[in-house]
Amino acid sequence: MAPRGRAPCPGLGQPAGLHRGRLLARAAVAGGCPGGRHRTRRPERGTRDADGAGSGSGRRPGGRGVPPGGGRGRRGPGVAGLPVDRLAWDHPHPDRRGCTALGGRGARPPRRHRVPGRPRDRRRSGAAGAGRGARLSPDHRGPRTGEPARPAHRGHRHRRRPRARGRGGSPPVSGPRVAVIGGGLTGLATAWHLRADAEVVVHEASDRLGGQVATVPFAEGPLDVGADAVLARQQAGPELLEQLGFGAEELVHPATGAVQLWLTDRLRPLPSGTVFGVPTDLRAVAASGVLKPADLAFVASEPLRPRRFVPGDRSVADLVGERFGARVVERLVEPLLGGVYAGDARQLSAQATLPPVWAAAEEHRSLLRGLTAHRAGAAADDRPVFVTVRGGLGRVIERLSGDLGPRVRTGSPVRAISAVDDGLALHLDARTEVVDAVVLAVPAAVAATLLAAGWPKASRELAAIRTASVGVVALAYDRGDAAALPAGSGVLVPRSQDRLVKAITISTSKWPHLADRRRLVLRASVGRVDDDRALALDDAALAERVDREVRAALGLLGPARERLVVRWPDALPQYLVGHHAKLDRIRHLLEQGPPGVHLGGASYDGVGLSARAADAARLANDVRWQLAQRRTEGATP
Helix, strand or coil: CCCCCCCCCCCCCCCCCCCCCCCCCCCCCCCCCCCCCCCCCCCCCCCCCCCCCCCCCCCCCCCCCCCCCCCCCCCCCCCCECCCCCCCCCCCCCCCCCCHHHCCCCCCCCCCCCCCCCCCCCCCCCCCCCCCCCCCCHHHCCCCCCCCCCCCCCCCCCCCCCCCCCCCCCCCCCCCEEEEECCEHHHHHHHHHHCCCCEEEEECCCCCCECCCCEEECCCCEEECCCCCEECCCCHHHHHHHHCCCCHHHEECCCCCCEEEEECCEEEECCCCEECCEECCHHHHHHHCCCCHHHHHHHHCHHHCCCCCCCCCCEHHHHHHHHHCHHHHHHHHHHHHHHHHCCCCCCEEHHHHCHHHHHHHHHCCCHHHHHHHHHHHHHCCCCCCEEEECCCCHHHHHHHHHHHHHHEECCCCEEEEEEECCEEEEEECCCEEEECEEEEECCHHHHHHHCCCCCHHHHHHHHCCCEEEEEEEEEEEEHHHCCCCCCCCEEECCHHHCCCEEEEECHHHHCHHHCCCCEEEEEEEECECCECCCCCCCHHHHHHHHHHHHHHHHCCCCCCCEEEEEEEEEEEECCECCHHHHHHHHHHHHHHCCCCEEEECHHHHCCCHHHHHHHHHHHHHHHHHHHHHHHHHHHCC
């Protein structure tokens, strides 16, 4: 029996609340959120890396605070490859840590040469970017005398707390009360991790679950019309799939990673050997024809030019453009950023959106040589870059919600959160519920509304995080009209080309399990920050315009036989310059208010599904720690 508000299977029934040619959206506050063009319900967004600072889970006695002005961000290793769909440069974060008070294994014993009770002021072993400018996570600080220990890292030689696997799940437990607001991947996975530790309830305002994960029937089978892949080289995503019981026979890797660029009515290959579009192999760039000889000469001279020191964060266009030239930003870097963030390279934070590039710029005199070294290290990893699930990623949402069962409530909007003597009060339409902890797995604007009364300063900071509205147009063509289909999995379109379409994914070429479809199936992405031309059209006009552009790009001979428009208003957060410092301020402000609020979601720490899975594991661990602290303080005479 399917969970409340869900169809049994994406391939057999359409998810509740999703209609052809209509808006696909969800929100944690009924009626949408202020500040956006669209006043409809918002979809959940699929993070910065999981090594980030604490999530504002309540003041931790003895923990070091973040200064109100913010701090310097951390850097991640990134992934070398050619991402067309959303990527997140997220570190995997341990999620098998537990507190003794909650049935976990507890903290590790003190090391031989460490004084018990002294905080450990060190970065995680092996974390990229642990040099100058890296930031410590609260998870890496030791307990002070009289405090319960923070959960130990899973690398230590203590037995793990048993975990339920597969579809069965575990019955509701009697214990601390935890509310998770938001039924996207982050919220559901957080609740799934906590289901054996607390009385956890997920509140989803809309009538569907999954956030930006949505699988619908299209062209003789299921098709993902939101996120369509998990970053396989980040541990958290594949690990969650394994924990949910997805075996190797149910997982699929892309058949090809080649990508084309649509430049002045001609397709050119995206050069190999780039790090998120930033070139490291000059021969490959020259062979692609993307850059002019003068541009190539400027790139080649990068190691010879002096480095300009600029304190603090910088925009992508400023950092990359200074070292490699404006044409590299325009034709190589921004098309990839457009697919991930729908953003503007002149505004996006290099520190938050391109961690490997930022790290190389911080640690090497030459950015070219630093990225070449990074790519050489990444080349040793022969794992596929992406993975997906047969039948669509909607199956992941179904499995999470199926394990949680009655703990998930759709059509349950939370209006506000306030502090009370014995915890936090959730104000719903007809009642108030008091809980011990709240996880806000919702967009920043929704969180700002919920926290306005008790955490006004944090609310104002959250409300200032910008978003971009995007859309997906699914198209199916007769195979006979695609005789000259270009090689590769898709096409990227630079902003400078002034087209509505920003990216095309040829789904039946990219994914082997879709290759036997009778028709050619593809997805076209539209919408950028500060460019609402596409989304201002109605569904019929938008589908017609996108169909024409796709045929022109791919050389298709006839019009699409099937069309489907899915809109995602305010879906992609904009990690603007200073993003990490803003997150530090928000989390510091939350810690100054009533304890028990935990902040997570794509607005903060990365937009990919692996980043969301890592965020969920971190949030669950932070909640366990907070509950153990509360229990310890309650037992103290």
